[in-house]
Amino acid sequence: MDYPVYHIKNLHHDYGEETILSVDELTIHTNAITGLIGPNGSGKSTLLKLLSFVEKPKKGEIRFKGEPAVPFSAATRFKVSLLTQEPYLMKRSVYHNILYGLKIRNVAGDIDAKINEALNWVGLSGKDFFSRKWYELSGGETQRVALAARLVLKPEVLLMDEPTANVDTESSQLIRKAALKAREEWGTTLVIASHDREWLYDVSDHVLHLYQGKLIRSGLGNFFVGPFNSREDGLFEKKLPDGQHLILKKPIANLSSIAILPSELVKLDLMESALPGLASIKGIISKLLLEKPGRQILISVQIGDIQITSKLPLDTVKTNHLYPGRTVWVSFDPDKVIWG
Amino acid sequence: MEYIGNGFLKAILLLLHGDAETFSAIYATLKVSFYSMTASLVLGIPSGFLLGYVNFMGKHQVRLVVDTLLSLPTVFIGLMMYAFLSNRGPLGHMGLLFTLPGIAIGQTILALPIVIALSATAVEAMDYKLRTTLISLGANRMQILLSSLWEIRHGIFAAGLTAYGRVMTEVGISMMVGGNIKWHTRTITTAIALETGKGMFATGIALGLVLLLIAFSVNIMVSFFKKKLV
Numbered sequence: 111m112d113y114p115v116y117h118i119k120n121l122h123h124d125y126g127e128e129t130i131l132s133v134d135e136l137t138i139h140t141n142a143i144t145g146l147i148g149p150n151g152s153g154k155s156t157l158l159k160l161l162s163f164v165e166k167p168k169k170g171e172i173r174f175k176g177e178p179a180v181p182f183s184a185a186t187r188f189k190v191s192l193l194t195q196e197p198y199l200m201k202r203s204v205y206h207n208i209l210y211g212l213k214i215r216n217v218a219g220d221i222d223a224k225i226n227e228a229l230n231w232v233g234l235s236g237k238d239f240f241s242r243k244w245y246e247l248s249g250g251e252t253q254r255v256a257l258a259a260r261l262v263l264k265p266e267v268l269l270m271d272e273p274t275a276n277v278d279t280e281s282s283q284l285i286r287k288a289a290l291k292a293r294e295e296w297g298t299t300l301v302i303a304s305h306d307r308e309w310l311y312d313v314s315d316h317v318l319h320l321y322q323g324k325l326i327r328s329g330l331g332n333f334f335v336g337p338f339n340s341r342e343d344g345l346f347e348k349k350l351p352d353g354q355h356l357i358l359k360k361p362i363a364n365l366s367s368i369a370i371l372p373s374e375l376v377k378l379d380l381m382e383s384a385l386p387g388l389a390s391i392k393g394i395i396s397k398l399l400l401e402k403p404g405r406q407i408l409i410s411v412q413i414g415d416i417q418i419t420s421k422l423p424l425d426t427v428k429t430n431h432l433y434p435g436r437t438v439w440v441s442f443d444p445d446k447v448i449w450g
Numbered sequence: 451m452e453y454i455g456n457g458f459l460k461a462i463l464l465l466l467h468g469d470a471e472t473f474s475a476i477y478a479t480l481k482v483s484f485y486s487m488t489a490s491l492v493l494g495i496p497s498g499f500l501l502g503y504v505n506f507m508g509k510h511q512v513r514l515v516v517d518t519l520l521s522l523p524t525v526f527i528g529l530m531m532y533a534f535l536s537n538r539g540p541l542g543h544m545g546l547l548f549t550l551p552g553i554a555i556g557q558t559i560l561a562l563p564i565v566i567a568l569s570a571t572a573v574e575a576m577d578y579k580l581r582t583t584l585i586s587l588g589a590n591r592m593q594i595l596l597s598s599l600w601e602i603r604h605g606i607f608a609a610g611l612t613a614y615g616r617v618m619t620e621v622g623i624s625m626m627v628g629g630n631i632k633w634h635t636r637t638i639t640t641a642i643a644l645e646t647g648k649g650m651f652a653t654g655i656a657l658g659l660v661l662l663l664i665a666f667s668v669n670i671m672v673s674f675f676k677k678k679l680v
Contacts, residue, residue: 164586187590191587194586198580198583200580200583200601215588260587
């Protein structure tokens with residue numbers, strides 16, 4: 111019987127009295143790419159640490175390929191690897207950092223060739239980097255060496271926590287390419303937490319949204335975190351960074367909660383239009399992306415320093431000339447907003 | 451001032467001429483310090499690691515005791531050792547009084563808290579991300595312990611050197627437990643105390659310089675290994 115690589119049930123994790131993560135149920139299938147999205151402190155890193163068996167959940171169970179697993183269990187030790195947001199390189203050369211995992215697995219064969227190949231995957235050459243010390247690397251190189259140290263192990267599951275957050279564009283592209291290559295070559299299951307929504311939507315088979323330690327939605331969505339201010343006319347609003355207001359209709363009990371606007375419900379118009387009494391928001395199309403399944407177009411609209419993503423059929427995009435650089439008006443049916 | 455100059459000159463002559471009494475004291479010093487340092491490092495490094503790494507009930511109190519023991523006066527250790535090892539003492543039957551192993555035990559009591567406390571401090575200063583990295587790469591518990599010790603090797607070296615410094619320079623334990631017996635338990639420091647007491651300042655200075663020379667040689671060796679292990 112084919113079990114999913116992960117099956118989580120009634121997972122609860124806390125540090126002291128503060129609940130960090132609470133997931134009722136989650137299944138991650140073999141060979142899939144799962145994206146994790148959520149604001150800082152939403153529990154992404156904790157979920158990745160639990161999935162990598164670095165920490166044990168306070169309550170609940172994580173099954174790995176059908177079997178309950180805990181840190182150091184034989185079933186997972188050599189199969190799952192985590193690349194943290196700020197990876198730590200041991201105080202030794204690049205060569206010995208990458209060698210470490212191979213040594214504890216007693217891997218035989220041409221070790222130098224394996225290490226060189228892993229470095230090549232992340233755009234570095236063994237000739238230049240084998241003898242480099244940990245302190246002789248830039249931030250991007252450190253991240254790439256750390257990824258090479260994991261790729262050389264050919265893990266069944268690779269968990270990546272903001273792998274491109276603190277690196278330059280070139281390193282970022284190489285890291286993304288290497289991770290996807292691992293999936294293609296060895297069928298590695300990838301779980302990636304990132305703030306780069308476009309990239310995650312582009313590469314992931316499914317995207318999970320975390321907020322305050324809970325899985326609130328899977329799929330494409332726009333998240334607006336409170337507080338929301340009540341207005342005299344009974345509506346609620348959130349002031350956007352550029353001064354415009356996001357106006358919401360549905361009354362909410364907790365004004366500090368989160369409003370989720372599914373991308374397929376976001377309308378884009380070339381002229382201002384909105385439902386009576388509700389203003390639309392002006393923005394500029396910054397990016398178009400072909401959605402992986404379904405062949406729909408994901409359109410990113412920049413409003414100040416936030417982005418709203420809309421999902422539209424290709425024909426609509428063509429007909430309305432919705433191309434990057436165009437000014438558009440974003441509107442939506444406020445009754446369809448989901449409150450988290 | 452002349453006797454200070456004479457001291458330097460005499461130190462060189464003592465070493466060059468292979469003065470038997472001086473070399474006996476050097477031998478005794480090296481032997482007891484080797485015993486005590488081996489015992490302190492073997493017991494102290496794992497204990498320091500556990501104290502710095504593992505959270506257990508009473509950890510704070512244990513740390514407080516260890517830190518307090520850093521200030522143990524050597525004469526007090528010597529006194530207590532004498533009380534325990536003398537014929538009337540509970541360990542008198544072991545016959546360790548006025549022996550080099552007796553001195554080594556006393557020096558271990560002196561050095562152990564230093565190794566534990568400084569190793570624990572090095573472990574506490576260790577980057578928490580190291581543990582996550584090691585587990586991510588597939589390390590088991592023993593490999594985490596060994597790799598973590600390797601990561602803090604400079605801190606461990608510092609702990610060992612500090613302890614060695616105290617062991618080499620202490621007088622109280624060697625004098626009270628060893629009895630400063632010529633050709634037998636006389637160490638460099640007790641010899642210095644004796645020579646100075648007799649008014650033989652030059653010989654005292656010479657022996658002091660020999661002690662410094664040994665410390666210098668040990669530091670050169672450690673420095674060499676540290677460079678090799680970067």
